[in-house]
Amino acid sequence: MLDYGLDLSGVEREVALPDLVAEGDELDALVSAEADWSKPTPAVGWTIAHQIAHLAVRQERPNRGRCCWNDGGQVVPRLRRRSVRSIMRFLGTGRS
Numbered sequence: 001m002l003d004y005g006l007d008l009s010g011v012e013r014e015v016a017l018p019d020l021v022a023e024g025d026e027l028d029a030l031v032s033a034e035a036d037w038s039k040p041t042p043a044v045g046w047t048i049a050h051q052i053a054h055l056a057v058r059q060e061r062p063n064r065g066r067c068c069w070n071d072g073g074q075v076v077p078r079l080r081r082r083s084v085r086s087i088m089r090f091l092g093t094g095r096s
Helices: 013-031 034-038 048-060 062-069 075-081 084-093
Strands: none
Touching: 034 048, 034 084
C-alpha cells in the first residue's frame, strides 16, 4: 500500500476494513463493463483500462517508484498492448 504519512493509530482495522472492501466493490461495479474500459480519458492516449492498470501497479508495487517510469518510455506502450481481459485478470489476482 502507499504510505501517505497519515497517523492511522486510532483506526480500528475491523471497523475500517468492511468500508474499504465495500468501496472497492463499488469501484469494481463501476468499471466492470468491458466495453467501458476502452473509452478515452482526459489523459491523451490513455483509456480507462490504462489508467486503472497504472493505479493497480502503483498500489501493488509502491516501492518501484521512479524506476517504473524511468524505463526508456516503455511502460505506456506495454500498457497499450494489454487487452482489457488481461488487465481485468491482473486486477482480479491482486485482491484477496
